[in-house]
Amino acid sequence: MIALIADDHPLFRVALSQACANILGSDALLLQAQNMQQLWPLLRAHPDTNFIFLDLKMPGSDGFTGLSALRTEYPDVPVIMVSAEEDPVIIKQALALGAAAYIPKSAPLELLAEAVEAVLKGDIWLPAELVADVSNAKTLIDDDFAGRLEQLTPQQFRVLKMIADGLLNKQIAYEMNVQETTIKQHVSAILRKLNVNNRTLAGILFEKLRLPESF
Incomplete structure (x- = not known):
């Protein structure tokens, strides 16, 4: 154990x-x-x-x-x-x-x-x-987003976090030691899985995982 x-x-x-x-x-x-x-x-x-x-x-x-x-x-x-x-x-x-x-x-x-x-x-x-x-009780994040989040691969989750942190594709590629084209593919997959049109909206969704200052 x-x-x-x-x-x-x-x-x-x-x-x-x-x-x-x-x-x-x-x-x-x-x-x-x-x-x-x-x-x-x-x-x-x-x-x-x-x-x-x-x-x-x-x-x-x-x-x-x-x-x-x-x-x-x-x-x-x-x-x-x-x-x-x-x-x-x-x-x-x-x-x-x-x-x-x-x-x-x-x-x-x-x-x-x-x-x-x-x-x-x-x-x-x-x-x-x-x-x-x-x-x-109510939840801070709707069940639909929680379910879509589960579809992300570990690499896509890391990319999403860095998008929320304001990093550009080139910077994310450097942090993950991969080609920028690979990051672009991850971003496309993330937007599709989260059902959003751009990386800004994806970052906003990720921010919901961070506790509000009131807590």
Whole structure:
């Protein structure tokens, strides 16, 4: 059993790691990352990871972009969101974008066992007291866009992020170490899959993945 714990707070990572060791047993491999830059190499080294704990506001994650990137590149690895944020709108959006579970940091660690057991069975999990509020909440991103986003390849998702960041095709090609013609092909595919007419609109859609300043 392999679990990745991605959180920028060392004490919380240690607490999660200890709780997971109690749940999964001493043979489990528990890996830690303090930002998305550390998480990617761990995943590449351990593509058979059973699940990931991901802090919503971890450095490099930028709202829901980290979750969406993980779901695009590693769709078979369940992501359990952990966050101090308990707004039902945020929680519902995380689930709509593919999170397998959402654990508020205020929840007792005993609930981890329940969440992990459910996720390993392929179920979606929330603390019982949040189910009703989350069910009645609206989402920040419509389901149609969330579904179209899932059609992107990992390379196309990276290109889309850089489009949203304002990079030109030549700059994106440099960052990805590919020919500019390859980027143009990616952009055409992105516009088709997102059903938009230009890269500006595509970038605006991507910005919805970044949490508003009010959260």
